[in-house]
Amino acid sequence: MSKTYTKKNATASSSKPQPPIQTIGFLVLPNFTTIGFASAIETLRMANMAAHQMLYKTVIIAASHDPVTASSGMRILPDYSIDDAPQLDTVFVVGTNPIISNHGSRVLINWLRKLAHQRVPLGGICTGSHLLARADLLKGYRCTIHWEDIEALKERFPGIIISNQLFELDRDRYTCSGGVASMDMTLQLVARESGGTAIAARAAELLLCDRVRGEREQQRVPLRMILGSTQPKLSQVVAIMEANLEETIGLDELASLNELSVRQLERLFHKYLQRTPSQYYLELRLSRARQLLLRSESQVRDIALSCGFASPAHFSKCYSRYFGVSPMGERKQGSLHCT
Known part of the structure; x- marks a missing residue:
């Protein structure tokens, strides 16, 4: 020069x-x-x-x-x-x-x-x-x-x-x-x-920060802090949900496993988690899918199946509605989310 x-x-x-x-x-x-x-x-x-x-x-x-x-x-x-x-x-x-x-x-x-x-x-x-x-x-x-x-x-x-x-x-x-x-x-x-x-x-x-979290991400509040020790049945239902994200369990079975009626289960979720059991289960699956999207190289189709979605199309629709971005769009945003 x-x-x-x-x-x-x-x-x-x-x-x-x-x-x-x-x-x-x-x-x-x-x-x-x-x-x-x-x-x-x-x-x-x-x-x-x-x-x-x-x-x-x-x-x-x-x-x-x-x-x-x-x-x-x-x-x-x-x-x-x-x-x-x-x-x-x-x-x-x-x-x-x-x-x-x-x-x-x-x-x-x-x-x-x-x-x-x-x-x-x-x-x-x-x-x-x-x-x-x-x-x-x-x-x-x-x-x-x-x-x-x-x-x-x-x-x-x-x-x-x-x-x-x-x-x-x-x-x-x-x-x-x-x-x-x-x-x-x-x-x-x-x-x-x-x-x-x-x-x-x-x-x-x-800063060696491989992923910057955006405004829409929530703190992971331990369920025990929300429920304390007063609702052992609800805590057990959520634990079963978390352990069965790929092969989801129906509400009838979840209720039966915990000696509850479906109506009692719905009341517990509404009172303590302000969601229906189905909504909470879906959020668990979508949160897990997001972790896999951002922290693994698995294909979107495989992630969808591993989180209990019947098809990539259904997964993409649910994901976009909840997070405001498609699964592929999430990945393309890279390590920094400017929301």
């Missing part, structure tokens, strides 16, 4: 407008969850590496300048307190697990309300949604939280919409269930920016 050519390209490159750097703040509370915090902040660092330029600057904020201890025992020194924080483009509240109700003083709540008034997008990682709800900043928004705290949040804040999704991106509110789900959420936010799809895909590669 000649020097003249290099110089021209350098000139052209320097004249190209650079996107403004976004300053992303992470408000850490005492006993905050380390994995959710690290998964989000490292994703933004990898996005900068993938873009070969500084797109995101991350800053750590706390109530004061004192070190903050995480749930793991690790201590972190904040860059700023809420009193001297710089202008921020987005702020994520990194919550505790379990929730500590007295965390989040009136000063913190007022600071978050001030940011909301300034139209700064706000997010919650793990139980960060709890503090946003306490600040009355989630009304009218869809949000999520770690599955262990869904019912408690619903009970305390009946006016907000809480889902079982891994994460929710609703206008200027970004919430996730915690753990590595904050990586999925952050990659999706990166992908939303102009030219961000390729950057997010490359960042996922750098």
Whole structure:
């Protein structure tokens, strides 16, 4: 490559407008969850590496300048307190697990309300949604939280919409269930920016993330957390369903095996799972099929048969209706789902 050519390209490159750097703040509370915090902040660092330029600057904020201890025992020194924080483009509240109700003083709540008034997008990682709800900043928004705290949040804040999704991106509110789900959420936010799809895909590669989960994916809530020990028959029926996805069992037999009538079985599913037995069984089969589509090289026909569908056509119809994309379309989307 000649020097003249290099110089021209350098000139052209320097004249190209650079996107403004976004300053992303992470408000850490005492006993905050380390994995959710690290998964989000490292994703933004990898996005900068993938873009070969500084797109995101991350800053750590706390109530004061004192070190903050995480749930793991690790201590972190904040860059700023809420009193001297710089202008921020987005702020994520990194919550505790379990929730500590007295965390989040009136000063913190007022600071978050001030940011909301300034139209700064706000997010919650793990139980960060709890503090946003306490600040009355989630009304009218869809949000999520770690599955262990869904019912408690619903009970305390009946006016907000809480889902079982891994994460929710609703206008200027970004919430996730915690753990590595904050990586999925952050990659999706990166992908939303102009030219961000390729950057997010490359960042996922750098993170050794073979599949980025989309907004429509739900947390896998253990059935024992939903039912406790009060419904052993229902738990047994679901266990039988999970063990028989390829050769499905009819409702009459499922009921008989558990000394129930079909009507009693339907009542149990409706009361505790808000679905009919057939709907729940179908969701189990479709979820298993999705795992095979994304994590194996099996043909769609073989996956359909292994999950109890009589034909690929019927499987494709059910899959498209439930997930909003065909089985082949799911695979073609690759490792990053920009939904």
